[in-house]
Amino acid sequence: MIKAPVSNELFQRAQNSIPGGVNSPVRAFRAVGGNPRFMASAKGPYMFDEDGNRYIDLINSWGPMILGHAAEVVNEAVQQAIPNSLSFGAPTRKEIEIAELIVSMVPSIEKVRMVNSGTEATMSAIRVARGYTGRDKIIKFEGCYHGHGDSFLISAGSGAITLGVPDSPGVTKGTANDTLTAPYNNLEAVQTLVDANKGQVAAIILEPVAGNMGLVTPAEGFLQGLRDICNREGIVLIFDEVMTGFRLSAGGAQQLYGVTPDMSTLGKIIGGGMPVGAYGGKKEIMEYVAPAGPVYQAGTLSGNPIAMAAGMAMLTYLKENPEVYTQLEQITGKMVAGMQQNLEKLGLNYTINHVGSMFSIFFTDKPVYDFESAKTSDTALFGRYFNAMLQRGVYLAPSQYEALFVSAAITEELAEQYVQANFEALQEAIKA
Incomplete structure (x- = not known):
């Protein structure tokens, strides 16, 4: 169990001087429940919070860290x-x-x-x-x-x-x-x-x-x-x-x-x-x-x-170095394929949209091609899934309605770790 008492304290403190305790709304975790983690440092594929917890990062500052953190x-x-x-x-x-x-x-x-x-x-x-x-x-x-x-x-x-x-x-x-x-x-x-x-x-x-x-x-x-x-x-x-x-x-x-x-x-x-x-x-x-x-x-x-x-x-x-894009496509494709296998094993309704090094999972049995179809996703299930992934050291976007970004720092081994964490988190989310 990953605990974050320092982050919790910082969030309470932040709300006294910053609207909602954050400087950009999605960071407040309101769409997924729980309190945000306050980050202290990052390197390569990882972020480290104020409590010393390590996370595989799939936000990458909402996209720009394409080579990983602190390249x-x-x-x-x-x-x-x-x-x-x-x-x-x-x-x-x-x-x-x-x-x-x-x-x-x-x-x-x-x-x-x-x-x-x-x-x-x-x-x-x-x-x-x-x-x-x-x-x-x-x-x-x-x-x-x-x-x-x-x-x-x-x-x-x-x-x-x-x-x-x-x-x-x-x-x-x-x-x-x-x-x-x-x-x-x-x-x-x-x-x-x-x-x-x-x-x-x-x-x-x-x-x-x-x-x-x-x-x-x-x-x-x-x-x-x-x-x-x-x-x-x-x-x-x-x-x-x-x-x-x-x-x-x-x-x-x-x-x-x-x-x-x-x-x-x-x-x-x-x-x-x-x-x-x-x-x-x-x-x-x-x-x-x-x-x-x-x-x-x-x-x-x-x-x-x-x-x-x-x-x-x-x-x-x-x-x-155009080969970066080929590498990103291969790693992201491996992660998406692993997720699809997990979802099929568990019999969950889902749609995964994927292009290049970006992807999203929607818990719906409908194709997602616009905002109305995106809103058919089970956001409560997503919230449970997000927190289960966080507990396994994987940092996802704290909202159903945000894309994920893979960096070139994600190795084959980390992709496999992600897929395993995904399976365990899905099992936990559907039992809750």
């Missing part, structure tokens, strides 16, 4: 950059070098602007798309998360052409009126929205592989169908690749699926663990960004030299 190639780059100052607020050579590297790797990007988070990237991309097209409305998809910008915290009404309503207090009805929402993987609903708002839609934004309703992959023809609609209607197609960029392939999901958007938003892996984001796209669109054009966006810490050093090291390594 030497990234650590060395950061250590070399630190003595030169933590921030300049002025241009640096590294900003040019990483921009050139991103342009060389991501099919859709001809010019790129660095920011400090994925939320900044998506907010900025939407603003640029509106400035470029002269239109106000955007289309997003149920279950796709694009950060906490006002335009994205919207849920749909009952009908396909119903205007959105605010999904969070503090989001104005005016903002909601400009956000239209469609079910993921539903081209007909998108076309209906476009037809009902002719000449008013500036952008369609989506995760090309969704990771925030659990992992949901695009149906065959879905991404190309969106590309075709945008071509016909003069709409800017934006792929939010904050999670999938540089993870599913060196060129992201757009390279993997062979569909090129007009703009892309990036983050996570670019920083190698440092706070970072980026947005980029066609030259004619990005030329609308100040100071080249009239759409304003700025940030004192954008292009931070430490983050750029970490990102340059990470992206260079991934570009020069």
Whole structure:
């Protein structure tokens, strides 16, 4: 039995000074029960909490630790950059070098602007798309998360052409009126929205592989169908690749699926663990960004030299070592296959969605292809399963509706340990 008295004490203390005791809601474990573990250190495939417990990590800071924690190639780059100052607020050579590297790797990007988070990237991309097209409305998809910008915290009404309503207090009805929402993987609903708002839609934004309703992959023809609609209607197609960029392939999901958007938003892996984001796209669109054009966006810490050093090291390594993706695919495939065997042995209803080094398990007998089908999963069973895995030293995302990320630090032996822990945890979860 893994115990965590220090983490429990820290969580109680944190609630006195931090809303909910955490700085990002999912960390509070409310979706799975119990108290969060407070981490002290991490190396390779493992995290260690304040009580000294060790966990095989399958979150990897929600994606960026693709090489595992504290990867030497990234650590060395950061250590070399630190003595030169933590921030300049002025241009640096590294900003040019990483921009050139991103342009060389991501099919859709001809010019790129660095920011400090994925939320900044998506907010900025939407603003640029509106400035470029002269239109106000955007289309997003149920279950796709694009950060906490006002335009994205919207849920749909009952009908396909119903205007959105605010999904969070503090989001104005005016903002909601400009956000239209469609079910993921539903081209007909998108076309209906476009037809009902002719000449008013500036952008369609989506995760090309969704990771925030659990992992949901695009149906065959879905991404190309969106590309075709945008071509016909003069709409800017934006792929939010904050999670999938540089993870599913060196060129992201757009390279993997062979569909090129007009703009892309990036983050996570670019920083190698440092706070970072980026947005980029066609030259004619990005030329609308100040100071080249009239759409304003700025940030004192954008292009931070430490983050750029970490990102340059990470992206260079991934570009020069494409075998990393083959290794990740093989290890993740082994873990998924083992899980499937376990679930079959125990006679459980399940769906596992998997692409590259990302996967999710849903406790449902239905295929999961959008947010509504994801919600058919037995979340109570997932909560018991999560805690049973935690007790066996495996750290999963504390929510049914989050994808898991495998790192290159996961060995064959650790994959086998994961599969064994999975079997034991499932047995415990169904008995509870």
